[in-house]
Amino acid sequence: MEKQSRREFFKTTAIVGSAIAGLSSNSTKAAPKNILSEDRMGVLVDTTACIGCRSCEWACKTAHGIETQSLEKYSDRTVFKNMRRPDVNALTVVNEYANHQNAQLPTDVKIQCMHCDHPACVSACIVGAFSKQENGSVIWDTKKCIGCRYCMVACPFQVPSFEYNKAINPEIKKCDFCFERTKVGKLPACVEICPVEALTYGPRNDLIKIARERIKRNPDKYFDYIYGEYEVGGTSWMYIGNQDLRNVAFPKLGDKPAPGVSEAIQHGIFAYFVPPVSLYALLGGIMWITKNRKNSEEE
Amino acid sequence: MKNFILLNVVIYSIVIFSQSKLPKNHSLSNKLNCKTCHVCEVPTKKDPCLVACPRNQMVTVYQSADKTVNIVTLGELSKKYDPVVFFHRAHAQMSEMSGGCVTCHHYNTSGPIQPCKNCHQEERKREDISKPDLEAAYHRQCINCHREWSHENSCISCHELKKAGKVSQKIDVKKIKSKDHPKLKAPEKVVYETLSRKGKFVTFYHDEHINLFGIKCINCHQQENCSKCHDKGKPTLTQQLYNLPVKIHKSADQHHKPCFSCHSEDRCGVCHSNKPEGPFNHAERTGWALNRFHEKLSCSKCHGNSDKFAKLDNKCESCHKNFAAGKFDHSLTGLKLDENHKDLDCIECHKEKNFSNSPACDNCHEDKSFPKNKPGKEITISLKKKK
Incomplete structure (x- = not known):
């Protein structure tokens, strides 16, 4: 509820802002490097297949050169006692939630960057370091990054993390959809290692069809909802499960792209420099009036 | 024009003929709807438009669990681990109460049992991603049940790590002791x-x-x-x-x-x-006590199939169609009839053919009564359990 009212607040502000500027809030401008290819890739996460072995966490760390313990140690299930978030030392984590249909089979959900089709981080990045690539990945250029952490604030899934522990040259870290691997025709590390193929890598459009087919064929097994199909304008990573994942692992988000609101405010306020010019004109006017008044008092 | 008509007739007859006669491997066609396997209206040989996997709607082979293969080694994909020794029969016996063969053999046509790799590809990076790959297909069959009861999901709960530097040892199935599921202990x-x-x-x-x-x-x-x-x-x-x-x-x-x-x-x-x-208790429940002959019988002997036991009346002839003179061997009751009584009709002694009452002698003899006088010789009988 709180989030809703916050959103509502932003919406109203946007309308007011654009009304001042004399512009419609609907004219959202696309972020500069946001390529949205028809056959962009994605991953379908079938949480009914996921067994919570956390091999994906190990594979991710190994592929990204993050220090890790041996794979065998990952079978430790005590980590599920706490909810974890991706951070600089783990770009993806698996959390476990109770399954009310069958208490013996908890629901395991892997989380990482969702690779939005309309990424808020791309929009929020003031130096244009972030970009949505043709294959669906949302990546960033560390050389351009100035460490402002706007991306962290903008992300509706709160995914990007920052190396706070580094004093010199700290970097932003998040899942990069194994861009370096997919570039050379390999699968993302997590998809490759998953023993039950709970992660299916393929063209996003095909994945939606497959997800629908699975739900249709097994209406008792699946909750009829594909998380990520429409969330914040659609994401490359999509989830199906035996329960509504919006109640357990993910936030309830609308289907409007996340940058829509923030961009409308930014672009609205600064469009054609009308608001700054009018603000200065107003201030100048006040100055002129007070000066006139002083002059008349002196006389 | 004539030629055109003739050509049309030939074409149509081919079309009709080819549709009426189904090709091989359609032994199930009388049981199944075409739509179970084919997506389109008119499947052709070139484009059969098959459903990705009709799964358990196709199953025709049912085998008793006790007769199935005992041990299967699964080693097609073994790279890091030794092949898995899978006790097939024990699992088949368990599956009898939870879905049967179909639980794993979900694509089981009228022919021989299909190996998983016929449908599930070995490569994870592949064109058709609608079905899981081979590794996932194997694991999905096993892990969900195993983690349900063992709450474990580590690889080594099923796999043994390959010994470093050693070539995977070949598993000799004959050396492994056969493993049947222990007989279930049902509560009384x-x-x-x-x-x-x-x-x-x-x-x-x-x-x-x-x-x-x-x-x-x-x-x-x-x-x-x-x-x-x-x-x-x-x-x-x-x-x-x-x-x-x-x-x-x-x-x-x-x-x-x-x-x-x-x-x-x-x-x-x-x-x-x-x-x-x-x-x-038959007497309490039905008001009809079972005598020494009936109490040895299984219920289905009189009441038919256990799916739905039939209600019976208490007339002997309802079941005993052979209760007639000359047909019934009276010595089975423990009384061998003598020469005089042997050929009499049942009704002469058993009034209204009611065999539960004592027989009456007064139909012929004024001075005799049962059980003081008997129409034959008493013999001992052995009651064998009839099945």
């Missing part, structure tokens, strides 16, 4: 303490239902969870059931469902009572 009786105000207790004689009434396990236990019997840390089910009585723990509907397949028309009092009840 279970007393349920229900929430019902009238008739709080339901005494369920499990052994009677199996041994006496001849009901098969699968009639009630159809989609049992593995963890019902196997759950590390929980007392086993039979242990739980011997601690009497069992409190109701499911909804009333769920508890009634397995019973209602037979008891749907019975009154509540048939099962519900204010105290735990004794075993099944």
Whole structure:
């Protein structure tokens, strides 16, 4: 509820802002490097297949050169006692939630960057370091990054993390959809290692069809909802499960792209420099009036 | 024009003929709808437009679990680990109460059993991603049940790591001791303490239902969870059931469902009572005591198939169609009729053919009565259990 009212607040502000500027809030401008290819890739996460072995966490760390313990140690299930978030030392984590249909089979959900089709981080990045690539990945250029952490604030899934522990040259870290691997025709590390193929890598459009087919064929097994199909304008990573994942692992988000609101405010306020010019004109006017008044008092 | 008509006739007849006669591998076509396997209206040889996987709608091969192959080694994909020794028969026996062969063999056509790799590709990076790859197909069959009861998901719970530097050892199936699922220990009786105000207790004689009434396990236990019997840390089910009585723990509907397949028309009092009840008693339940001949028989001998026992009247002839003079061997009752009585009609002694009353002699003899006088010689008979 709180989030809703916050959103509502932003919406109203946007309308007011654009009304001042004399512009419609609907004219959202696309972020500069946001390529949205028809056959962009994605991953379908079938949480009914996921067994919570956390091999994906190990594979991710190994592929990204993050220090890790041996794979065998990952079978430790005590980590599920706490909810974890991706951070600089783990770009993806698996959390476990109770399954009310069958208490013996908890629901395991892997989380990482969702690779939005309309990424808020791309929009929020003031130096244009972030970009949505043709294959669906949302990546960033560390050389351009100035460490402002706007991306962290903008992300509706709160995914990007920052190396706070580094004093010199700290970097932003998040899942990069194994861009370096997919570039050379390999699968993302997590998809490759998953023993039950709970992660299916393929063209996003095909994945939606497959997800629908699975739900249709097994209406008792699946909750009829594909998380990520429409969330914040659609994401490359999509989830199906035996329960509504919006109640357990993910936030309830609308289907409007996340940058829509923030961009409308930014672009609205600064469009054609009308608001700054009018603000200065107003201030100048006040100055002129007070000066006139002083002059008349002196006389 | 003539040629054109002729050509049309030929074409149409080919089309009609080719549709009416199905190609090979359609032995199931009389049982299945075309749509089960084909997506389009008119499948052709070139474009059969097959459904990705019709799964369990196709199953035709049913084999008794005890006759299936004992051990299967799964080693096609072994890179890091040794091949898995899979006790197939033990699993098949367990599956009888939870879905049967179909649980794993979900694509089982009329021919031989299909190996998984016929449909599931080995490569994870592949064109057709609608089906899981081979590794996932194997793992999905096993892990969900295993983690349900063992709460474990580590690789080494099934796989053994390959010894470093050694070539994978070949597993000699003959050396492995065969492993059957141990015989299930069924409880003799279970007393349920229900929430019902009238008739709080339901005494369920499990052994009677199996041994006496001849009901098969699968009639009630159809989609049992593995963890019902196997759950590390929980007392086993039979242990739980011997601690009497069992409190109701499911909804009333769920508890009634397995019973209602037979008891749907019975009154509540048939099962519900204010105290735990004794075993099944034919005299109490039906008002007709079983005599020494009948008490040895299995229920189905008189009442037909255990799916639905038929109600019978108490007339002997309803069952004993051969109760007529000359046909019935009276010595079976322990009384061998003498020469004078041998050929008499039953009705001469047994009035109105009611065999439960004592026979009457007054039809012919004024001075004789049963059992003081007997129409023959008493013999000892051995009661053999008839099946």
